Amino acid sequence: MNQNNLKLLQKKFKLYGGLGSVDFNPNFQKSIALVSLNNVESKNALSPKMMAELSEIVDSLENTSHDKNYPLTALILTGNKKTFCSGFDLRMTSSDNKFKGKEFANEMTHLMNDTLRKFSKLSLISIAAIDGWAIGGGAELITACDFRCLSKNAKIKFVHSEMGVTTDYLTIGWGGSGRLISILNQKEALKILVSGKTLTANDCLQNGLADVVSEESSYGSLTDTVSINPVIKKSLDFLNDFIFVDKENSIMRSSSSIKSFKKIISSFSEEKPFIKFNEIERDAFVSLWGENDQLMALERKIKIKNAGENKKY
Numbered sequence: 448m449n450q451n452n453l454k455l456l457q458k459k460f461k462l463y464g465g466l467g468s469v470d471f472n473p474n475f476q477k478s479i480a481l482v483s484l485n486n487v488e489s490k491n492a493l494s495p496k497m498m499a500e501l502s503e504i505v506d507s508l509e510n511t512s513h514d515k516n517y518p519l520t521a522l523i524l525t526g527n528k529k530t531f532c533s534g535f536d537l538r539m540t541s542s543d544n545k546f547k548g549k550e551f552a553n554e555m556t557h558l559m560n561d562t563l564r565k566f567s568k569l570s571l572i573s574i575a576a577i578d579g580w581a582i583g584g585g586a587e588l589i590t591a592c593d594f595r596c597l598s599k600n601a602k603i604k605f606v607h608s609e610m611g612v613t614t615d616y617l618t619i620g621w622g623g624s625g626r627l628i629s630i631l632n633q634k635e636a637l638k639i640l641v642s643g644k645t646l647t648a649n650d651c652l653q654n655g656l657a658d659v660v661s662e663e664s665s666y667g668s669l670t671d672t673v674s675i676n677p678v679i680k681k682s683l684d685f686l687n688d689f690i691f692v693d694k695e696n697s698i699m700r701s702s703s704s705i706k707s708f709k710k711i712i713s714s715f716s717e718e719k720p721f722i723k724f725n726e727i728e729r730d731a732f733v734s735l736w737g738e739n740d741q742l743m744a745l746e747r748k749i750k751i752k753n754a755g756e757n758k759k760y
């Protein structure tokens with residue numbers, strides 16, 4: 448997507464609004480930034496406003512992170528309050544019908560594909576610190592990171608093919624299937640995507656989706672000190688093994704060498720076929736979004752979740 452179209456889309460998504468925020472702390476630890484998703488009432492679902500914010504953060508890192516003098520070498524992506532992310536903020540679909548329409552689906556899949564493709568190619572080592580749920584788009588987000596640290600209570604679910612009954616709901620919209628194949632393999636990705644199975648930390652350690660597991664889960668919010676937030680602490684330990692030559696004496700590896708390796712390795716994924724693949728994925732997503740099957744599944748989900756109470760999404 449060219450820069451003008453991207454800026455227009457970011458502006459539009461800010462106007463679409465919604466709750467929550469994506470917060471960027473470049474001074475989280477020496478050389479390590481923290482990006483946190485904050486929309487606690489909806490398990491850190493991404494509202495359009497949050498998608499625009501994430502896109503802007505990634506955009507600015509894309510412009511700066513490759514510079515050898517830029518002080519950051521790594522980044523932790525996490526969710527606030529004991530959960531990672533529950534994908535698109537479904538409350539938007541009950542506030543305005545346009546969010547059930549194909550035009551919005553098309554915009555969202557373009558914006559999120561662009562954001563997460565750039566994110567995965569940043570000249571920074573990235574790790575997702577995952578406590579609680581990473582579901583739907585939230586599961587897709589974790590595939591954009593180089594590594595994943597899960598708490599023992601983490602649950603990963605590519606919910607896309609399953610909405611309680613047999614009807615199709617939607618397909619992957621944030622570029623997650625291609626990245627899942629790159630992390631695992633075609634056979635494993637197919638099983639995970641079609642079954643929509645909830646993966647535990649143990650499942651993910653076995654299949655390779657998790658790189659490290661924290662035996663404890665987070666106790667509180669990100670305002671807690673790192674020492675009492677075990678998933679972030681474990682992610683930091685994992686990163687520090689890469690970044691430091693000598694941790695005890697705080698001697699870091701050369702940041703230009705880290706950046707250069709990241710650049711070489713992320714350019715190995717053949718860019719053109721991947722872009723073509725993204726195109727196929729986006730078309731499939733838009734063709735299913737807003738169709739009867741999806742709308743029925745959404746209704747069903749709301750009914751099941753509400754059990755006769757007020758609408759949840």
Ligand SMILES: C[C@@H](C(=O)O)C(=O)SCCNC(=O)CCNC(=O)[C@H](O)C(C)(C)COP(=O)(O)OP(=O)(O)OC[C@H]1O[C@@H](n2cnc3c(N)ncnc32)[C@H](O)[C@@H]1OP(=O)(O)O
Nearest residue numbers: 488489490492533534535536537538580583584620621759
């Ligand atoms: C774009 C597309 C894509 O993947 O490409 C998508 O992402 S589509 C979105 C795909 N995501 C989903 O289908 C996830 C839907 N959510 C769930 O299945 C569940 O909420 C779990 C995430 C498994 C958590 O279950 P648990 O029983 O622990 O909590 P809960 O269901 O009471 O959820 C706590 C509160 O968060 C809200 N909540 C949860 N997920 C939400 C979402 N995606 N959008 C808006 N609100 C959401 C619930 O309605 C509830 O609100 P109240 O406290 O007011 O009752």
